[in-house]
Amino acid sequence: MGRDDPANQADQVNADRPALSVKNLSFNYDSKQALSDISFEVYPGLTTMLLGLNGSGKTTLFSLLTRLFVPRDGRIEIGGQQLGVAGSKALRRIGIVFQQMTLDLDLTVEQNLRYFAALQGISRGQAEARIEEELRGLDLSSRRRDRVRTLNGGHRRRLEIARALLHGPSLLLLDEPTVGLDVDTRAELVDKLHNRARQDGLAILWATHLIDEIRDEDALIILHDGHIAARGRAGELVARSGKADLTAAFAHYRSLIQ
Amino acid sequence: MISHHAWTAFWGVAKREVLRFFRQRERFLAALVRPLVWLVVFAAGFRAALGLSIEPPYQTYTTYEVYIVPGLMGMVQLFNGMQSSLSMVYDREMGSMRLLLTAPLPRWFLLLAKLSAGVFVSLLQVYAFLLITRAYGIYLPLDGFLFVLPVLILTGLMLGALGLLLASVITQIENFAGVMNFVIFPMFFLSTALYPLWKMAESSPILEQICAFNPFSHAVELLRFAFYGQFSLRSFVVVAACTAVFFVSAVWRFNPSRGFRPSRVETA
Numbered sequence: 084m085g086r087d088d089p090a091n092q093a094d095q096v097n098a099d100r101p102a103l104s105v106k107n108l109s110f111n112y113d114s115k116q117a118l119s120d121i122s123f124e125v126y127p128g129l130t131t132m133l134l135g136l137n138g139s140g141k142t143t144l145f146s147l148l149t150r151l152f153v154p155r156d157g158r159i160e161i162g163g164q165q166l167g168v169a170g171s172k173a174l175r176r177i178g179i180v181f182q183q184m185t186l187d188l189d190l191t192v193e194q195n196l197r198y199f200a201a202l203q204g205i206s207r208g209q210a211e212a213r214i215e216e217e218l219r220g221l222d223l224s225s226r227r228r229d230r231v232r233t234l235n236g237g238h239r240r241r242l243e244i245a246r247a248l249l250h251g252p253s254l255l256l257l258d259e260p261t262v263g264l265d266v267d268t269r270a271e272l273v274d275k276l277h278n279r280a281r282q283d284g285l286a287i288l289w290a291t292h293l294i295d296e297i298r299d300e301d302a303l304i305i306l307h308d309g310h311i312a313a314r315g316r317a318g319e320l321v322a323r324s325g326k327a328d329l330t331a332a333f334a335h336y337r338s339l340i341q
Numbered sequence: 342m343i344s345h346h347a348w349t350a351f352w353g354v355a356k357r358e359v360l361r362f363f364r365q366r367e368r369f370l371a372a373l374v375r376p377l378v379w380l381v382v383f384a385a386g387f388r389a390a391l392g393l394s395i396e397p398p399y400q401t402y403t404t405y406e407v408y409i410v411p412g413l414m415g416m417v418q419l420f421n422g423m424q425s426s427l428s429m430v431y432d433r434e435m436g437s438m439r440l441l442l443t444a445p446l447p448r449w450f451l452l453l454a455k456l457s458a459g460v461f462v463s464l465l466q467v468y469a470f471l472l473i474t475r476a477y478g479i480y481l482p483l484d485g486f487l488f489v490l491p492v493l494i495l496t497g498l499m500l501g502a503l504g505l506l507l508a509s510v511i512t513q514i515e516n517f518a519g520v521m522n523f524v525i526f527p528m529f530f531l532s533t534a535l536y537p538l539w540k541m542a543e544s545s546p547i548l549e550q551i552c553a554f555n556p557f558s559h560a561v562e563l564l565r566f567a568f569y570g571q572f573s574l575r576s577f578v579v580v581a582a583c584t585a586v587f588f589v590s591a592v593w594r595f596n597p598s599r600g601f602r603p604s605r606v607e608t609a
Binding site for chain 2: 170175186198201206
């Protein structure tokens with residue numbers, strides 16, 4: 084149950100080696116197939132968008148990546164370590180923002196972060212420095228001693244992102260992190276996170292159904308009915324589909340599954 | 342050997358539970374008022390109706406108020422265990438449990454940390470209750486306050502583990518009312534918390550048998566004996582065994598291979 088220095092984890096990644104590798108992953112809810120033979124990689128320094136409608140299997144996939152579910156078939160490797168074998172060690176490399184808010188409303192911003200730091204095994208002194216840094220990076224320093232209950236939706240989401248980055252993960256999983264936010268706040272978060280991936284060599288897997296969050300240079304995986312309908316750079320996928328924009332290309336690739 | 346990470350996480354979980362407990366003042370108040378109502382209101386009425394003869398661990402005739410204090414201590418821990426369970430179901434519906442269960446530590450350890458934090462909170466409640474009983478004029482042996490501590494930890498673990506198990510079974514907060522009707526009330530009333538077994542036998546031998554099998558009866562008896570510096574081996578074995586069974590079952594229920602479904606909506 085020991086741990087590596089969290090600050091070094093992002094530095095340890097190699098840009099050529101996937102931060103996340105999923106091979107032939109399938110999952111059923113009783114008789115209903117939720118994911119079927121899914122394979123893809125997520126690389127450091129790159130934002131990989133997972134685009135799909137509600138019910139396409141995005142949240143199920145995230146539950147498998149975070150060990151909330153165990154896959155029946157297939158293999159998940161995080162930083163080269165197989166999740167099923169390495170378990171907790173592999174989880175250390177991940178930062179997660181769930182679709183549903185997972186903050187404690189009765190605690191303050193810093194108490195929430197300290198709780199998470201403790202779960203990650205970060206010592207008190209190191210945690211204070213990291214909390215300060217992440218709050219500053221997400222413009223939350225002035226709200227440090229406020230109860231989460233008093234924060235608006237945008238600030239709560241920023242706090243969840245700060246928390247997910249606190250232990251210096253090499254892979255950041257974002258499950259529809261901008262749902263419920265206004266247009267300006269969404270745009271700001273999209274910018275901040277894309278910059279973070281580029282500057283820190285962070286690998287991001289971002290589940291969304293909002294096409295305007297995707298940039299041409301992003302890696303894109305289109306998930307539909309538990310199948311991968313297409314994957315490649317977003318701009319290339321639009322060009323390959325022969326459609327005018329990503330919205331039309333998204334509909335086109337979905338139709339190939341139906 | 343437990344690593345630095347494990348200890349840090351353990352204290353982090355404990356600190357969060359204590360912070361939450363003090364933030365929720367109503368919870369603390371409710372935890373104290375419930376047994377005090379029994380002590381002040383019901384015990385006054387029952388004292389006249391129930392004559393208690395000398396039986397171990399008491400060495401002389403004892404008043405009904407003195408008799409029910411260990412039962413009410415158990416009641417505090419029983420309700421605390423169920424409150425923890427309720428908050429876990431709530432956390433599960435609200436998503437907070439995901440954060441705990443995706444921490445890079447073995448799941449059994451995370452659940453043990455959560456359970457231990459709940460026990461610590463229950464100790465605060467029980468000792469606050471005991472101080473009030475003393476102020477009310479019920480004089481239990483002072484050294485008993487110390488003797489019951491290890492027993493309170495064990496009984497708190499058993500009732501907290503039962504809460505964990507229930508939280509793993511109940512998937513929706515609306516179903517929690519059933520727990521009150523089918524777990525808490527039968528456990529409390531069909532035990533030795535309010536009346537000794539021989540008194541129960543006078544009215545119904547079947548109910549007496551049920552009370553004798555009820556693990557909560559053994560938790561109460563263990564507390565009662567400990568208060569007088571005595572040890573009930575039979576009760577200890579039952580409570581320890583139930584703690585192990587409840588905890589192992591809860592860990593098994595929370596095993597990721599069985600899936601973790603916070604709510605029906607989210608599994609889509």
